Amino acid sequence: MQIIETISAMRGWSEAERRQNRLIAFVPTMGFLHEGHLCLVRAARKRGDRVVVSIFVNPTQFSPGEDFAGYPRNFARDHELLANENVDVLFHPAVEEIYPAGGQTHVDVEKLSLPLCGASRPGHFRGVATVVTKLFNIVLPHVAIFGEKDFQQLQIIRQLVRDLSMGVEIVGHPIVREPDGLAMSSRNSYLAPEERLAALCLSQSLCKAERLFRRGETYAPAIVRLVLSEIAKQPLAAVEYVKICDAQTLDELEEINRLAVLALAVRIGRARLIDNKTLRQ
Amino acid sequence: MQIIETISAMRGWSEAERRQNRLIAFVPTMGFLHEGHLCLVRAARKRGDRVVVSIFVNPTQFSPGEDFAGYPRNFARDHELLANENVDVLFHPAVEEIYPAGGQTHVDVEKLSLPLCGASRPGHFRGVATVVTKLFNIVLPHVAIFGEKDFQQLQIIRQLVRDLSMGVEIVGHPIVREPDGLAMSSRNSYLAPEERLAALCLSQSLCKAERLFRRGETYAPAIVRLVLSEIAKQPLAAVEYVKICDAQTLDELEEINRLAVLALAVRIGRARLIDNKTLRQ
Numbered sequence: 001m002q003i004i005e006t007i008s009a010m011r012g013w014s015e016a017e018r019r020q021n022r023l024i025a026f027v028p029t030m031g032f033l034h035e036g037h038l039c040l041v042r043a044a045r046k047r048g049d050r051v052v053v054s055i056f057v058n059p060t061q062f063s064p065g066e067d068f069a070g071y072p073r074n075f076a077r078d079h080e081l082l083a084n085e086n087v088d089v090l091f092h093p094a095v096e097e098i099y100p101a102g103g104q105t106h107v108d109v110e111k112l113s114l115p116l117c118g119a120s121r122p123g124h125f126r127g128v129a130t131v132v133t134k135l136f137n138i139v140l141p142h143v144a145i146f147g148e149k150d151f152q153q154l155q156i157i158r159q160l161v162r163d164l165s166m167g168v169e170i171v172g173h174p175i176v177r178e179p180d181g182l183a184m185s186s187r188n189s190y191l192a193p194e195e196r197l198a199a200l201c202l203s204q205s206l207c208k209a210e211r212l213f214r215r216g217e218t219y220a221p222a223i224v225r226l227v228l229s230e231i232a233k234q235p236l237a238a239v240e241y242v243k244i245c246d247a248q249t250l251d252e253l254e255e256i257n258r259l260a261v262l263a264l265a266v267r268i269g270r271a272r273l274i275d276n277k278t279l280r281q
Numbered sequence: 282m283q284i285i286e287t288i289s290a291m292r293g294w295s296e297a298e299r300r301q302n303r304l305i306a307f308v309p310t311m312g313f314l315h316e317g318h319l320c321l322v323r324a325a326r327k328r329g330d331r332v333v334v335s336i337f338v339n340p341t342q343f344s345p346g347e348d349f350a351g352y353p354r355n356f357a358r359d360h361e362l363l364a365n366e367n368v369d370v371l372f373h374p375a376v377e378e379i380y381p382a383g384g385q386t387h388v389d390v391e392k393l394s395l396p397l398c399g400a401s402r403p404g405h406f407r408g409v410a411t412v413v414t415k416l417f418n419i420v421l422p423h424v425a426i427f428g429e430k431d432f433q434q435l436q437i438i439r440q441l442v443r444d445l446s447m448g449v450e451i452v453g454h455p456i457v458r459e460p461d462g463l464a465m466s467s468r469n470s471y472l473a474p475e476e477r478l479a480a481l482c483l484s485q486s487l488c489k490a491e492r493l494f495r496r497g498e499t500y501a502p503a504i505v506r507l508v509l510s511e512i513a514k515q516p517l518a519a520v521e522y523v524k525i526c527d528a529q530t531l532d533e534l535e536e537i538n539r540l541a542v543l544a545l546a547v548r549i550g551r552a553r554l555i556d557n558k559t560l561r562q
Contacts, residue, residue: 011448019300098446104392105410105444110385129386134446163386165379165415167292 001083003090007098007138010091014052014140022049026141026168028132031055032072033081036176036184040145041085043173047143053082054091054135056098061127067270072189091139098134106130109156109163115250116152116263117274120240128153129160136161136168143169147176149183151261151276155250175275177203183275190271198236199268202275205230209262213279218256220244231266240265240272247278256281282364284371288379288419291372295333295421303330307422307449309413312336313353314362317457317465321426322366324454328424334363335372335416337379342408348551353470372420379415387411390437390444396531397433397544398555401521409434410441417442417449424450428457430464432542432557436531456556458484464556471552479517480549483556486511490543494560499537501525512547521546521553528559537562 004010017024025048027040044051055078062068075092082090106126112118113125136144146154154172161168176184181203182196191199205227212223227242245252247259256279263276285291298305306329308321318334325332336359343349356373363371387407393399394406417425427435435453442449457465462484463477472480486508493504508523526533528540537560544557 007446015299015448018296019302021300100443103444105388105390105441107386107388107445110387112385130445137446137448140448160386162381163384164388164411165288165418167296167418167421 001079001087001090003079003092005092005094005097007093010052010089010093010138011140013089014138017050018140023143024048024050024052024139024141026135026139026144027051027053028135028144028146029053029055030057030071030186031078032074032186032189033078034176034184034186034188036147036149038081038085039176040147040173041082041087043171044143044145045086047145047171048141050088051086052089052091052139052141053087054093054139056091056093056131056135058098058127058131059095060099060130061124063121063123066121067187067190072186091135098131107133107160107164109159112152112156112159112250115245115252116241116243117265118152120265125153125156129156132157132160133164133166136166141168143171145171145173148172148278149175149185149274149276151263152250155248181207183273185273187271187273190269192269195236195269195271198234199266199271199273201231201234201237202264202266202273206262206264206275206277210277210279213256220253220256220260223256223262227262227264231264236268238267240267244279282360282368282371284360284373286372286374286378288374291333291370291374291419292421294370295419298331299421304424305329305331305333305420305422307416307420307425308332308334309416309425309427310334310336311338311352311467312359313355313467313470314359315457315465315467315469317428317430319362319366320457321428321454322363322368324452325424325426326367328426328452329422331369332367333370333372333420333422334368335374335420337372337374337412337416339379339408339412340376341380341411342405344402344404347402348468348471353467372416379412388414388441388445390440393433393437393440393531396526396533397522397524398546399433401546406434406437410437413438413441414445414447417447422449424452426452426454429453429559430456430466430555430557432544433531436529462488464554466554468552468554471550473550476517476550476552479515480547480552480554482512482515482518483545483547483554487543487545487556487558491558491560494537501534501537501541504537504543508543508545512545517549519548521548525560 025044107129260279306325388410541560
């Protein structure tokens with residue numbers, strides 16, 4: 001596995017591969033890899049002749065006061081995990097390589113960036129849309145794989161690619177969970193043992209909500225109420241939002257009469273955790 | 282010369298050329314071509330193995346009340362002119378091809394978009410930055426040629442390409458002028474004969490200003506005053522702005538102590554004309 005740190009070397013590699021007619025599959029990450037990331041890498045391996053993984057903790061998608069400086073990092077371990085997956089290139093640029101002084105351009109996906117995580121993390125999705133645009137321009141992938149845990153991010157990237165006419169196929173990968181149901185996340189490392197236990201309220205309340213939906217409940221506020229009351233039982237958990245939205249537009253739904261997503265964000269200790277479940281009739 | 286109207290056919294063509302290791306040079310235009318455009322095409326021919334010219338009157342760069350509907354168009358003539366220049370592809374998409382319903386993404390080059398034309402045309406450079414990003418993603422050029430008449434646009438596109446890590450070289454081409462000095466522009470077609478004569482005040486005042494600068498005047502307000510007084514002699518002309526700015530940052534200058542641009546916008550009849558002169562010490 002080759003490690004590339006500069007934009008020009010990365011693009012040069014990709015252009016050479018493209019001239020050879022090879023399909024490039026790309027998995028952008030912020031590192032501190034877990035099994036969820038590795039599932040994305042394996043999905044990339046199935047779709048591409050070459051697999052590129054980026055590790056870049058993107059400062060512009062953290063709001064002031066968020067956990068940019070403390071975001072978990074372990075490059076040596078990430079490197080070993082990716083080498084074991086037969087990744088072709090690990091793209092690992094420095095912050096100054098991606099954001100040299102004097103930058104003033106950003107990409108906004110307006111409507112989809114407003115609700116859910118966008119409401120409590122101002123500028124977050126602008127940072128995501130801008131860095132993904134840059135990474136695509138550098139890595140030149142044919143296909144890119146994103147996890148569905150970050151459901152809003154995935155929809156924003158699909159919209160971004162469509163709206164800016166990028167020639168990249170976007171593939172969503174189902175949420176990968178721990179055996180007890182917790183959605184895998186680098187931020188789970190923030191959880192103390194009792195918080196780790198408390199964090200089960202996210203996936204467990206989603207499962208209860210799904211059962212209620214399966215039994216015929218289509219009135220969104222009733223399902224949201226169930227989730228809120230389940231999480232309220234857990235004193236370490238503080239709800240940021242619980243919403244049911246149209247899965248495409250992310251418009252909030254009252255009646256679940258189309259493909260919907262039940263999405264939530266919950267703070268437990270210093271971890272802000274998200275999870276979601278698609279509600280399909 | 283091939284005419285291509287869809288995004289997928291255009292990208293397919295460019296990807297095939299790139300696999301053959303051919304350099305693609307691109308000239309984006311809004312059509313109604315004049316000798317200025319043809320000079321850009323010839324510059325492209327020198328730099329690329331293949332030349333693509335786009336004709337697309339981009340609605341998002343016109344503010345409400347501007348001349349989008351009335352912007353001059355003559356596809357048959359443009360087609361003939363480009364065929365005579367041995368252009369390889371004329372990319373001529375419909376508005377719905379570039380902007381299908383539901384789009385919500387835009388690209389902003391923040392600081393450079395604020396002064397000069399940006400001050401009087403809100404949203405103009407957002408529209409430019411967004412459509413140029415899209416066109417680059419579709420045409421996949423190695424190099425793109427832009428005229429220096431739209432000096433602010435050129436600086437914004439250079440910044441855009443740098444900030445979004447696009448692998449496109451941006452080349453500026455000197456302003457092409459009529460024999461009497463008027464900068465060539467599709468909008469010159471709006472001018473009635475007496476207005477056409479009045480329009481000479483733009484280039485003539487710039488020349489006088491340059492002579493003053495050559496004689497040692499480096500105090501920007503003195504040079505601006507000369508330009509304003511020259512244009513004031515012409516009753517058909519209404520100044521929108523006359524400014525001297527740092528040529529890179531477009532920050533207004535008081536003392537001309539670095540590479541500067543003297544830029545102006547003047548309304549004559551229903552034509553809004555722009556012109557500029559670089560002041561190099």
